[in-house]
Amino acid sequence: xxxxxxxxxxxxxxxxxxxxxxxxxxxxxxxxxxxxxxxxxxxxxxxxxxxxxxxxxxxxxxxxxxxxxxxxxxxxxxxxxxxxxxxxxxxxxxxxxxxxxxxxxxxxxxxxxxxxxxxxxxxxxxxxxxxxxxxxxxxxxxxxxxxxxxxxxxxxxxxxxxxxxxxxxxxxxxxxxxxxxxxxxxxxxxxxxxxxxxxxxxxxxxxxxxxxxxxxxxxxxxxxxxxxxxxxxxxxxxxxxxxx
Numbered sequence: 001x002x003x004x005x006x007x008x009x010x011x012x013x014x015x016x017x018x019x020x021x022x023x024x025x026x027x028x029x030x031x032x033x034x035x036x037x038x039x040x041x042x043x044x045x046x047x048x049x050x051x052x053x054x055x056x057x058x059x060x061x062x063x064x065x066x067x068x069x070x071x072x073x074x075x076x077x078x079x080x081x082x083x084x085x086x087x088x089x090x091x092x093x094x095x096x097x098x099x100x101x102x103x104x105x106x107x108x109x110x111x112x113x114x115x116x117x118x119x120x121x122x123x124x125x126x127x128x129x130x131x132x133x134x135x136x137x138x139x140x141x142x143x144x145x146x147x148x149x150x151x152x153x154x155x156x157x158x159x160x161x162x163x164x165x166x167x168x169x170x171x172x173x174x175x176x177x178x179x180x181x182x183x184x185x186x187x188x189x190x191x192x193x194x195x196x197x198x199x200x201x202x203x204x205x206x207x208x209x210x211x212x213x214x215x216x217x218x219x220x221x222x223x224x225x226x227x228x229x230x231x232x233x234x235x236x237x238x239x240x241x242x243x244x
Contacts, residue, residue: 003160003161005156005214006152006156006216007216007217008020008152008155009021017030017032018031019031020148020151022151022152023051023154023155023159024051024159025049026045026046026051026052027043027044027045029041037069038066038134038136038141039132039143040130040131040132041130041131041132041147043129043130043131044128045126045127045128047075047121047125052107055158057080057106058105058106059104060080061103061104061173061178061179061181062099062101062102062178062179062190062193063097063099063133063177063179064099064100064179064194065134065138065141065177066133066134066135066141066177067096067097067133067134068103068134069094069095069096069131070095070105070129070130071129072088072091073090073128073129074127075124076089076120076124077089077108077127077129078105078107078108078109078117079103079104080103080105080106081097081102081103082101083102085114087108087113107121107124138177139227140175140177140212140227141176141177142177143176144220145213145218145224146172146175146177146213147176148218148219149212149213149214149218149224150173150176152216152217153168165210166200167204167205167208168210169201170200170201170205171205171206172201172212173201174197174198174201174202174212175201175202175212175213179193179194180196181193202231203233206233207233211234211237212228212234213228221240224238225238225240226238
């Protein structure tokens, strides 16, 4: 059966807090009131879930306009910054990844990293982390709209075994203030990556029909439409009629 765009399970509790589940329960996210930040998520990773077993690390990337913040509430998390692994544990102060810095985060692995990380990989079942991002006036930024669509697309890759499409990735990343980290030997690699995101993702991707956001995956569809309407190449995907 061909992969289809399916919304991630969303459930609103009696307290009014939205919970989103991805990868068949491997990750659950509670969407909290962000205050002065662009978003605030309480994310739980079930590290022994089958979708985490043998999974590759997420791609290195950077955000030109937003700092990103992580506070580990339970377990141990690896935050890799410019190739250096930082072992962050519950009780440690908030970890800040500055704008423009190459990074990625993932559960500790048994086969690499410092001893504390390897021990955590053997012992822990759950990682719980507060994830938030700096507010910005930019339309394309890290926020709920971006994360819903990015994780729904990843869910389609992992659960439905869809083939990864680079233009789709570039389109989504560009719309979320996110750009892939290129090899160190690439001259002006940050600038080249941003150009590739805009030209490949927004311009060429938009002309070929790749959207950064999809109705099926988006709770705040009007906000997604407003974002797409800000680009000549994406405004045709804005449709404020019936969301579902």
